[in-house]
Amino acid sequence: xxxxSYMPIKLYPQMNxxxxxGSKYNYLEKExxxxxxxxxxxxxxxxxxxNMCEILKIKPNNPLLxxxxxxxxxxxRIFEYTKIVSKPEIMSYRHYLKR
Numbered sequence: 001x002x003x004x005s006y007m008p009i010k011l012y013p014q015m016n017x018x019x020x021x022g023s024k025y026n027y028l029e030k031e032x033x034x035x036x037x038x039x040x041x042x043x044x045x046x047x048x049x050x051n052m053c054e055i056l057k058i059k060p061n062n063p064l065l066x067x068x069x070x071x072x073x074x075x076x077r078i079f080e081y082t083k084i085v086s087k088p089e090i091m092s093y094r095h096y097l098k099r
Contacts (some may be wrong), residue, residue, distance in 0.1 A: 002052055002085040011079060028079065035074040038097040042068045045065060045088075065091055 005024075007015075010034070019027050026054045046066045053060055065088045069079040 002055055003082060004070045005080055005082040006086040007080045008078070011077070022089070024080075034079065036079070036099045037072050038099050039072065041095075041097070043093070044068075046085065048067075048085070055086060056085075058087065064088065 005046060009015075012019075015027075019031070025036065044066050045063045048056065048060060048064050049056060050060070052058070052064065056065075058065070063097065064085050067082075067084045067086075069080075069082045070078055071082070071083070073079050
């Protein structure tokens with residue numbers, strides 16, 4: 001998998017690498033007291049760029065599955081934006097996000 005996550009720093013002024021050593025969701029809920037509602041997710045097939053080909057060890061003509069996920073707290077604030085790219089043959093999908 002190839003993943004990029006972005007989190008608004010204004011929500012996490014004290015966060016550091018150690019904060020995220022385990023589950024980032026555990027950190028958000030247990031340490032910061034955030035209530036996660038769920039995530040909006042979009043799925044699409046994409047063609048890999050050169051960096052993805054190198055990291056995932058694939059050829060440039062192999063399509064990949066891309067998931068764009070926007071995490072939302074119960075108060076409506078967005079707490080993360082994540083892009084996950086994976087080989088379709090190693091990823092299955094089952095959908096239930098309400099938390």
